[in-house]
Amino acid sequence: MTALAICGGRLVDPAAGVDVAKDILIRDGRVAEITGTGRLKNAEGAQVLDATGLIVAPGLIDIHVHLREPGQAYKETIATGTAAAAAGGFSSVAAMPNTNPVNDSPETTRWMQSPERGAQIRVFPIAAATRGSKGEMLNDYAALKSAGAVAVTDDGHPILKDGVMREALANAARVGLTVIQHAEDTKMTQGASMNLGPVSFKLGLRGMPPEAESSMVERDIRLVAELRESHPHLHVAHTSTAAALAAVRQARRNGLRVTCEVAPHHFLLTEEHVGLYNTHAKMNPPLRSAADRDAMIEGILDGVVDAIATDHAPHAMHEKEVEFELAPNGITGLETALGLCLRWLHGEWKMPLGRVLSLLSAQPAALLNMKGRGTLTVGSFGDVVVFDPKAEWIYRATESKSKAKNTPFDGWPMQGKVRWTVSEGKIAFAG
Amino acid sequence: MNRAASSTRRPRTTPPAPASSFPYHPGSLLSVLDLTVDEVSHLLTRATELENEDPILRDHTLAKRRIALLFYESSTRTRTSFELACKALGADTTLVSSLSSSIEKGESLKDTGLTLRALGAEAIILRHNSSGAAWLLEESTRLPVINAGDGMHEHPTQALLDLRTILAHLRLGIPAVGPATLAGVTVCIVGDILHSRVARSNMLLLPRMGAQVLLCGPKELLPEQAARSGPGIEIERDFDRALARSQAVMMLRIQAERLAGQQLDLDEYKASYQLTGQRLAAHAPTAVVLHPGPIIRGMEITAGVADGIQSAILEQVTNGLAIRMAVMERALTADTGALTDTSPYVGWTGGDRA
Numbered sequence: 001m002t003a004l005a006i007c008g009g010r011l012v013d014p015a016a017g018v019d020v021a022k023d024i025l026i027r028d029g030r031v032a033e034i035t036g037t038g039r040l041k042n043a044e045g046a047q048v049l050d051a052t053g054l055i056v057a058p059g060l061i062d063i064h065v066h067l068r069e070p071g072q073a074y075k076e077t078i079a080t081g082t083a084a085a086a087a088g089g090f091s092s093v094a095a096m097p098n099t100n101p102v103n104d105s106p107e108t109t110r111w112m113q114s115p116e117r118g119a120q121i122r123v124f125p126i127a128a129a130t131r132g133s134k135g136e137m138l139n140d141y142a143a144l145k146s147a148g149a150v151a152v153t154d155d156g157h158p159i160l161k162d163g164v165m166r167e168a169l170a171n172a173a174r175v176g177l178t179v180i181q182h183a184e185d186t187k188m189t190q191g192a193s194m195n196l197g198p199v200s201f202k203l204g205l206r207g208m209p210p211e212a213e214s215s216m217v218e219r220d221i222r223l224v225a226e227l228r229e230s231h232p233h234l235h236v237a238h239t240s241t242a243a244a245l246a247a248v249r250q251a252r253r254n255g256l257r258v259t260c261e262v263a264p265h266h267f268l269l270t271e272e273h274v275g276l277y278n279t280h281a282k283m284n285p286p287l288r289s290a291a292d293r294d295a296m297i298e299g300i301l302d303g304v305v306d307a308i309a310t311d312h313a314p315h316a317m318h319e320k321e322v323e324f325e326l327a328p329n330g331i332t333g334l335e336t337a338l339g340l341c342l343r344w345l346h347g348e349w350k351m352p353l354g355r356v357l358s359l360l361s362a363q364p365a366a367l368l369n370m371k372g373r374g375t376l377t378v379g380s381f382g383d384v385v386v387f388d389p390k391a392e393w394i395y396r397a398t399e400s401k402s403k404a405k406n407t408p409f410d411g412w413p414m415q416g417k418v419r420w421t422v423s424e425g426k427i428a429f430a431g
Numbered sequence: 432m433n434r435a436a437s438s439t440r441r442p443r444t445t446p447p448a449p450a451s452s453f454p455y456h457p458g459s460l461l462s463v464l465d466l467t468v469d470e471v472s473h474l475l476t477r478a479t480e481l482e483n484e485d486p487i488l489r490d491h492t493l494a495k496r497r498i499a500l501l502f503y504e505s506s507t508r509t510r511t512s513f514e515l516a517c518k519a520l521g522a523d524t525t526l527v528s529s530l531s532s533s534i535e536k537g538e539s540l541k542d543t544g545l546t547l548r549a550l551g552a553e554a555i556i557l558r559h560n561s562s563g564a565a566w567l568l569e570e571s572t573r574l575p576v577i578n579a580g581d582g583m584h585e586h587p588t589q590a591l592l593d594l595r596t597i598l599a600h601l602r603l604g605i606p607a608v609g610p611a612t613l614a615g616v617t618v619c620i621v622g623d624i625l626h627s628r629v630a631r632s633n634m635l636l637l638p639r640m641g642a643q644v645l646l647c648g649p650k651e652l653l654p655e656q657a658a659r660s661g662p663g664i665e666i667e668r669d670f671d672r673a674l675a676r677s678q679a680v681m682m683l684r685i686q687a688e689r690l691a692g693q694q695l696d697l698d699e700y701k702a703s704y705q706l707t708g709q710r711l712a713a714h715a716p717t718a719v720v721l722h723p724g725p726i727i728r729g730m731e732i733t734a735g736v737a738d739g740i741q742s743a744i745l746e747q748v749t750n751g752l753a754i755r756m757a758v759m760e761r762a763l764t765a766d767t768g769a770l771t772d773t774s775p776y777v778g779w780t781g782g783d784r785a
Contacts, residue, residue, distance in 0.1 A: 198659040198660065201625075201654060201657055201659075201660060202631070202660050203562055203584060204562035204563075204581070204583035204584030204585070204628060204631060205562050205563075205582075205583075205584075268445070268446055269446065273448055273449060275448065275449050275451060276451055276453050276563065276566050277562070277563030297443060297445075318539070321539070321567070321571070322539060322540065322541070322567070323540060323563065323567060324561070324562065324563045324567075325561050325562065325563075326561065348443070348444050412446075
């Protein structure tokens, strides 16, 4: 196998507490050597990447993406979705099971990881928690885990029944899997297409109350507390409300294993960005009030938020060019996450670079127990992102590697340009 | 919940909301907010002039211009009134309704609009059950689009004709309006505010002429956030007290088709919010009574009040014709020199487009 030497860069590996100029040698897909700058410039038989002036960091990890395969290849494929991910600096993604058919079987879980899918980076399937994501019958978590699933969820179809959710948490804990919940009491969001508030009233749109999210998070936390003995891990997907985040914070104080992620659009945008029915600002959970958005920022800065995840949700152009209420939920996010995090979290809000990168790699890896990822120590996977932290650029949706262009960030200024994404020693993206 | 954290919160720079690029076409009327007070005044003046003009001469105003009426919802007043207004100006009209067209076969609003444009339509009048549909149609076709009611959102020509009706009763003989024309006037809008596009357009338009708008209705049909839609809007849930303060009363129908599973005790509703002769005589004996129609006699309004001396319901219908003539004249004669070609799907950096 080939070897890759990344030379002259500044190695930032938050999990290892490293922020120093180093050269890295990757051989056979693993980190083989980390050494002083200049030592590997003439490494024998190795392809050399000149990272002078650049940041070298563990490849980014997005634990919430929709790759649309099997079944909806017109929106996105595993090949195109992972190409977009690589362009965004990601070397691993965890793919949600709301495919067609729903990924509720070891067969589909394996199919998604098969080399024939043409993935540019590592894809970790997240399997459905219940048969067909219908919220009734639990799947075989042990079988799903041995097929490669890293968590279970009925994302998009929250598990409403207390008994089923309790059983899912207990069974998942038994085999060491995380239960991810899209927290939404769908009884409170019938026919709604944005956040409930003055803006939804003004636009004449039915609104989703923040309580639809927070009440479900509170219910789930109660169940985790009841099952305390078996140590279940609940992960709250795309947290969007101050109340839900407060519930997570309290659960953690009570010693429960409850974690959460926040998407870039929820810490940057508010319901005002719906503007005049911009369907590229329609997603679920919806863009919330400014107070909720501010709470997301605080939660990220003070550490209660465990990961940044994009909820990359590609849709075909014609599906979004319809009446707002009829448009599907979701926006793309893989190519804009790093640029937005560096510009806002690091640039504007002064979060240390290492902590920003940790939210995008080390912490998500730890959440879903992705061993040997999210860090660059000798022996770990050769998953690397090399980026120019000073480069400013404008994101253009038309140039996206994703099949889909549904993003509210088209034309937005970004900070930090990805030069290379390396996945297990192979260059997955070169910019 | 976590007040301690919020009290120590530092103010942070965050991305501003995007600037709107609508409407693209200066002839479009999507929202009452598209019109300046001067433009409203001009429309009212033109409505009167067109109404009084010799029909033979008026027929040349838009002679042989092509206007499409695209209706996704049933309508009597609005559709007929727009059609007659167009014809009174000499324009050719065609009606496409969702039940007898390819919309039934699944054709999208965008494709329907493009088809109408390819057939030579120079403007489209749209009635749609989905809020915001008029913006989508304008973006897709770049034609002047007249919003004849979009979901629960707006119905701008209704608000203009209501303004004309109110002026005729309370400011007789005033041909033009300014920001203080309705100073001292209180207009009470009563009933199903939540689902009403008429209420939204009126509460955004009337305060700009100096009027105070009082919203009145039960919590289920009138959420608190309604008062935050703009300046000059207040909530008064007690109907009698609201009536006592008002010079104009606008009654609304309960939109059963939009209740979406909500339960409402109709007897209780009638007891609190029905406009009866007794109530009117006791609290607002001189107020003008409006209703955008369709009225449900015996529900939100008694037959006696609907047909009574204070009722202006049929005048509203007549005023609709005059207003819509002026709106259609504006649609097809607007100066298009300033037409832009920008997409609304741009981020906040798009602010420098202006």
